[in-house]
Amino acid sequence: MKIIIIFLIVFSFYGCKNYNSKEYIENENIVIKEIIPQLIQFDNGANWNKLDTKPKVFLSEKLFVVYKPKVNHEDIYRQSEKEEKRLKKIKETEMKNFRPFALNLIKERKLKYKIEYPNLKIEYVEENVKIKKFKENEYGHLVISRIIFNKNFDTGYLAYSFFCGTACAWGYTVEIKKINGKWEITETYSGGIA
Numbered sequence: 636m637k638i639i640i641i642f643l644i645v646f647s648f649y650g651c652k653n654y655n656s657k658e659y660i661e662n663e664n665i666v667i668k669e670i671i672p673q674l675i676q677f678d679n680g681a682n683w684n685k686l687d688t689k690p691k692v693f694l695s696e697k698l699f700v701v702y703k704p705k706v707n708h709e710d711i712y713r714q715s716e717k718e719e720k721r722l723k724k725i726k727e728t729e730m731k732n733f734r735p736f737a738l739n740l741i742k743e744r745k746l747k748y749k750i751e752y753p754n755l756k757i758e759y760v761e762e763n764v765k766i767k768k769f770k771e772n773e774y775g776h777l778v779i780s781r782i783i784f785n786k787n788f789d790t791g792y793l794a795y796s797f798f799c800g801t802a803c804a805w806g807y808t809v810e811i812k813k814i815n816g817k818w819e820i821t822e823t824y825s826g827g828i829a
Contacts, residue, residue, distance in 0.1 A: 654741045654781070662788045663698075667779060668750050669818040670811060671757075674795050675777055689756040693776040696759040700743050700781050702736035702794055702808075725824050729808055732783060732792040732824075741781050768800065775799035782811075789813045804829045 653659060675692060735741050750757045755774075762778060769775065780794040789812060796806030807826030811818050 690774040691756040693760045695778045698781045
């Protein structure tokens with residue numbers, strides 16, 4: 636039993652050190668900048684380049700770490716056996732990939748750099764302003780989790796929510812991969828849209 640406890644303590648210490656290392660945070664910053672348009676479905680919307688002014692997105696200045704699986708197998712209405720198996724696999728995959736959050740190995744942190752896009756204005760805000768009435772050209776409020784990377788920094792997992800006004804929101808847990816030098820969402824595990 637003592638060996639297991641010592642192993643867990645050493646593993647936890649190593650994990651915290653790794654998740655907050657300069658290399659880890661630099662990789663996280665690169666991904667966040669590249670992935671924002673995909674998280675807000677920016678490229679799938681209107682042609683923003685034709686607008687007179689840039690749409691504004693409010694970005695939470697903190698990367699959160701609280702993770703609750705958005706698929707609760709026990710609460711799902713009776714589905715087909717195939718659907719039940721699929722949902723169970725999603726839940727198991729999420730629990731495995733987001734385990735560092737559950738073990739409290741990753742800490743919240745503030746974004747300490749500015750993100751710039753030619754056709755989008757980013758404004759940093761505290762998280763508590765996410766539910767509000769947006770003015771014209773205010774596109775919404777994005778909240779992103781810290782990213783859990785593999786050891787090669789070519790695959791990661793994150794959760795996010797985007798609030799675009801009253802009864803307008805979406806959020807998912809996703810897998811991201813570096814493909815041809817660019818980060819892309821490659822798998823969506825669970826979430827929803829309002």
